[in-house]
Amino acid sequence: MSAIDMQQKPQKRPDMDDLNPCAACGIRDTAICSVLAPEELTKLEAITRHVDFSQGQTVIDEGEPADFLFNLTQGTMKLYKLLPDGRRQITGFLFEGDFLGIALNEQYAYSAEAIGDVGLCRIPRQNLESMLDEFPHLEKRLLGVVSNELAQAQDQMLLLGRKTAREKVVSFLLSLSRRAADREAEPSPVYLPMSRADIADYLGLTTETVSRTFTNLKRDGNIRLKTGGYVELPDIVALEEIADGA
Amino acid sequence: MSAIDMQQKPQKRPDMDDLNPCAACGIRDTAICSVLAPEELTKLEAITRHVDFSQGQTVIDEGEPADFLFNLTQGTMKLYKLLPDGRRQITGFLFEGDFLGIALNEQYAYSAEAIGDVGLCRIPRQNLESMLDEFPHLEKRLLGVVSNELAQAQDQMLLLGRKTAREKVVSFLLSLSRRAADREAEPSPVYLPMSRADIADYLGLTTETVSRTFTNLKRDGNIRLKTGGYVELPDIVALEEIADGA
DNA sequence: CGGTGCATTGATCAGAATCAATGATCGTGG
DNA sequence: CCACGATCATTGATTCTGATCAATGCACCG
Numbered sequence: 353m354s355a356i357d358m359q360q361k362p363q364k365r366p367d368m369d370d371l372n373p374c375a376a377c378g379i380r381d382t383a384i385c386s387v388l389a390p391e392e393l394t395k396l397e398a399i400t401r402h403v404d405f406s407q408g409q410t411v412i413d414e415g416e417p418a419d420f421l422f423n424l425t426q427g428t429m430k431l432y433k434l435l436p437d438g439r440r441q442i443t444g445f446l447f448e449g450d451f452l453g454i455a456l457n458e459q460y461a462y463s464a465e466a467i468g469d470v471g472l473c474r475i476p477r478q479n480l481e482s483m484l485d486e487f488p489h490l491e492k493r494l495l496g497v498v499s500n501e502l503a504q505a506q507d508q509m510l511l512l513g514r515k516t517a518r519e520k521v522v523s524f525l526l527s528l529s530r531r532a533a534d535r536e537a538e539p540s541p542v543y544l545p546m547s548r549a550d551i552a553d554y555l556g557l558t559t560e561t562v563s564r565t566f567t568n569l570k571r572d573g574n575i576r577l578k579t580g581g582y583v584e585l586p587d588i589v590a591l592e593e594i595a596d597g598a
Numbered sequence: 599m600s601a602i603d604m605q606q607k608p609q610k611r612p613d614m615d616d617l618n619p620c621a622a623c624g625i626r627d628t629a630i631c632s633v634l635a636p637e638e639l640t641k642l643e644a645i646t647r648h649v650d651f652s653q654g655q656t657v658i659d660e661g662e663p664a665d666f667l668f669n670l671t672q673g674t675m676k677l678y679k680l681l682p683d684g685r686r687q688i689t690g691f692l693f694e695g696d697f698l699g700i701a702l703n704e705q706y707a708y709s710a711e712a713i714g715d716v717g718l719c720r721i722p723r724q725n726l727e728s729m730l731d732e733f734p735h736l737e738k739r740l741l742g743v744v745s746n747e748l749a750q751a752q753d754q755m756l757l758l759g760r761k762t763a764r765e766k767v768v769s770f771l772l773s774l775s776r777r778a779a780d781r782e783a784e785p786s787p788v789y790l791p792m793s794r795a796d797i798a799d800y801l802g803l804t805t806e807t808v809s810r811t812f813t814n815l816k817r818d819g820n821i822r823l824k825t826g827g828y829v830e831l832p833d834i835v836a837l838e839e840i841a842d843g844a
Numbered sequence: 845c846g847g848t849g850c851a852t853t854g855a856t857c858a859g860a861a862t863c864a865a866t867g868a869t870c871g872t873g874g
Numbered sequence: 875c876c877a878c879g880a881t882c883a884t885t886g887a888t889t890c891t892g893a894t895c896a897a898t899g900c901a902c903c904g
Contacts, residue, residue: 433756436844441756456745462752488734495737498744499702505751506708510679510687512758513802517892548851556759561892563852579901596681763860794883807860809884825869845904852899861891867884874877 374400377473382449382535383423387493399479405466411452412464418455420474424448427470428545431462432553442554444504445546447531451497453477467546512556515597520555521565523595525575529585540585541578620646623719628695628781629669633739645725651712657698658710664701666720670694673716674791677708678799688800690750691792693777697743699723713792758802761843766801767811769841771821775831786831787824 374385374397388396402425405411411422414433429446443462446452452464452472484491511523529539544551548559555562566583569575574591576584585591620631620643631639648671651657657668660679675692689708692698698710698718730737757769775785790797794805801808812829815821820837822830831837 433752435756435760436842439760439843441759443752443755454745454748456742456749461749484738485734488731488737491734491737491741492730495741495744496702498741498748499700502700502744502748502751503702503707505748505755506679506689509689509751509754509758510681512755513687513799514681514685553759558893559851560853560894564892567852597685598682793881804861805883806862806885810860813884848901848903850900850902852897854897855895857892857894859891859893860889862889863887865884865886867882869880869882871880872878874875 377425379423379425379449383425383473384451384490384493384497385423387489388487392487392490395483396475399476399483401474402471403474404469404471406469407466409466410463411466411470411472412460412462414461414463415459417458418453418460419477421451421453421477421480422475423473424450424452425471425473428467429464429470430467430546430550430554431464433462440553441556442550443508444501445550445554447535449535454494454498467550517555517557517561517565518568519595519597520557521551521562521569522574522591524551524555525583525585526588526591526595529588539588541576541582542585544581544583623671625669625671625695629671629719630697630736630739630743631669633735634733638733638736641729642721645722645729647720648717649720650715650717652715653712655712656709657712657716657718658706658708660707660709661705663704664699664706665723667697667699667723667726668721669719670696670698671717671719674713675710675716676713676792676796676800677710679708686799687802688796689754690747691774691796691800693781695781700740700744713796763801763803763807763811764814765841765843766803767797767808767815768820768837770797770801771829771831772834772837772841775834785834787822787828788831790827790829 374380374393375390377383377385380386385393385396411429412418412420424446426448429450429452430442431444431446431452432440432442434440445467446464453460455461455477484494511520515523525542528542528544532542533539546554548562551557552559552562557565566575566577570577573586574594576586578584620626620639621636623629623631626632631642634642657675658664658666670692672694675696675698676688677690677692677698678686678688680686691713692710699706701707701723730740757766761769771788774788774790778788779785792800794808797803798805798808803811812821812823816823819832820840822832824830
């Protein structure tokens, strides 16, 4: 194995704790920083500041100047867009290591709010852009991140436009399960830090329909609702068939 | 004005027709090529081949190896994803100058089909990737293209998840109108080269509902249906209010 | 222990889907 | 050039999924 292995799983590096916060960062190996060499990391560190937000706080606001980009280091967030009368569409949930705030124009195209308390790495947009010119592999990585988000967005369009309530809820549980597995964790049980209202606004449903669908899935033995927002998925394969209407 | 003006509108360059197909290309100033200097364009040209497809032909197929990228030089296309039972979600329509085939993985994440006859510039993925390393501004441009698509996808999620049939149809007409204006054309009348079924699969509706909604909008004086798939938008501002449920 | 916010369950309603038929348009060949 | 068939769009009748309105239950926290 090479000294720098891009595929390795995240791990703590307690040896450098305070001297080099980035190197000690828990998500250092999954976040965009993972493509940076030590001296480049130092450079990134110089322009980065760590910020915390508590439950329910708005981190970015649709339409505001997009002066910062963020890396979520701890907690969960939701991204959403609003219609004038208050209808809301959640376009995504973010977990540790996810990137936030890429804006094509000068303004953010969506809002972002903390679910529970969160910690973020904040990078001024201007500075990052000059770093991009200097380190093309960072730009390549960014292109990968955005392409990945686009692919997810297309899956979500299929879900919103063509799936039933039951298929939507099951697809949602499976996507959380897969993302947990991508990070580190077990694919089941899945942890749901967000409210029923958030899930509804993500799936294009109402809270009542989400709740009823959970109840039905439980009755049919497809899921088990635990306390503290945990859901067990006893048969992933069976759920995958439900998810695309097979 | 500088000799190379990146903002200029597309125009024919009949003086170079056959010697240098790229320089003569009608979309040369809107497509990704617009950031390339003449000698870079020559390089791109060397790896590019022009291909034609006729009405209804599949240009790329979800799940197939993503060996090529394309630039649509003429005609209209649709991108879509399918569920196993045949339900279809159209994730976007492409017009002249649009880019096609960016794939994160080795496989295309969606299919693409010609609406009417089309012409495309075909670029082998491998070759383009090495060009990206050589010309960072091309990569930057690509990042812009993908970011733009992501922003559109998020708007579409809001539409699919939270808008009514009427709001969906009006939003669709307005987006076509805006894109026509971006290219060159008048914002009204809007040209609809795609079928009602395509519109339905784009908006998460059925053909019947799309048809009824057109009829209602016509009755209320919000649109005028012309022959040949043209739709007049007599009051764009009024339509914009309908589109967001104001 | 009580209160507040969130989740669940129930009854009814509405918007869009489905099922079905008719009408318009376009391409083709006589 | 017109008639025919095929395809696509429109319109109508009915159904059904998920929304809305309303009430109750549950869990967490001071």
